[in-house]
Amino acid sequence: MENTKKRAQTVKKIKDALMQLFQQMDYQKISVTMLCKQAGLHRSTFYLYYNSIDEVLREIEHDILNEIQLYADQMNDFRDAKTPEEMKKIYQDNEQRMLEFYKWQYSVRDYLNPLLGAYGDPYFIRHYEKIIYDNTLPALDFIKYDYKKHPYVMKYITGGILKTNQEWLQNGDISIDELVKLQRDIVFNIPLLHS
Numbered sequence: 349m350e351n352t353k354k355r356a357q358t359v360k361k362i363k364d365a366l367m368q369l370f371q372q373m374d375y376q377k378i379s380v381t382m383l384c385k386q387a388g389l390h391r392s393t394f395y396l397y398y399n400s401i402d403e404v405l406r407e408i409e410h411d412i413l414n415e416i417q418l419y420a421d422q423m424n425d426f427r428d429a430k431t432p433e434e435m436k437k438i439y440q441d442n443e444q445r446m447l448e449f450y451k452w453q454y455s456v457r458d459y460l461n462p463l464l465g466a467y468g469d470p471y472f473i474r475h476y477e478k479i480i481y482d483n484t485l486p487a488l489d490f491i492k493y494d495y496k497k498h499p500y501v502m503k504y505i506t507g508g509i510l511k512t513n514q515e516w517l518q519n520g521d522i523s524i525d526e527l528v529k530l531q532r533d534i535v536f537n538i539p540l541l542h543s
Contacts, residue, residue, distance in 0.1 A: 359397055361387040363459070366404050370462035375405065375469060408459060409472045415456075416476065419449040420483045443528055450516075450524045457517045464514045473510070480506040508534070 365387035369378045378401055384391050398404050423442045429435035453460060463472045484505055509531065516527050 355397075358389070358393065361389060362394060362397060362404055363408055365389075366401065367408070367459050367462045370405075370467060371465060372467075374467045375401075405469065409463065409469065409475075412456065412459060412463070413472070413475050413479070415452065416449075416479055419445065419452065420479050423483060439532060443532070446528045446531075447524055450527060453513065453517060454520070454524065457520075460517050461514075464510070464517070477506045477510055480509050484509070 362383065365383050366378065369382060369386055380391055380394055380401060383401060383404075384394050387394075398407075422445050429438050463469055464476075481502060484502070512527070512531065516522065522530070
């Protein structure tokens with residue numbers, strides 16, 4: 349039990365150190381020596397747990413993307429809606445799950461900010477956008493919007509949601525409730541989608 353606890357603490361130190369450095373510089377410039385200095389560990393300790401910095405980053409990304417996907421999978425599907433009122437009801441039913449999702453995001457913001465920030469990882473961003481895209485399509489299907497005819501609309505929506513999340517995580521200047529309400533208002537009031 350003690351070894352498991354110590355292992356978890358060491359892995360967390362390594363991951364935290366990587367994200368702290370990643371917030372400050374391009375990932376490609378981070379060395380094992382720099383990471384170990386930041387974490388207060390010896391290089392040999394690092395290599396007991398990981399073979400490379402890439403392995404650490406991929407593990408972090410994998411864990412976070414899996415958690416994001418789990419939250420997305422818990423959302424009720426808009427395809428079940430037959431009327432605009434039913435769609436709004438499904439969205440309202442999802443609001444509690446969204447609040448939980450944003451609370452979780454806020455709890456891991458020290459990892460999300462570097463992954464989405466100035467030196468962000470394109471792999472992570474692409475996969476996060478794909479999750480948003482896949483979960484936005486049912487709403488566009490419902491309103492019969494031909495998003496295939498205008499792929500820029502989907503890019504606009506997914507990019508907007510991702511950028512809103514990124515700004516909120518970095519600034520934290522509005523409450524989670526306000527963020528969920530803002531996104532709801534945006535989704536239900538995009539003129540292009542309702543024309």
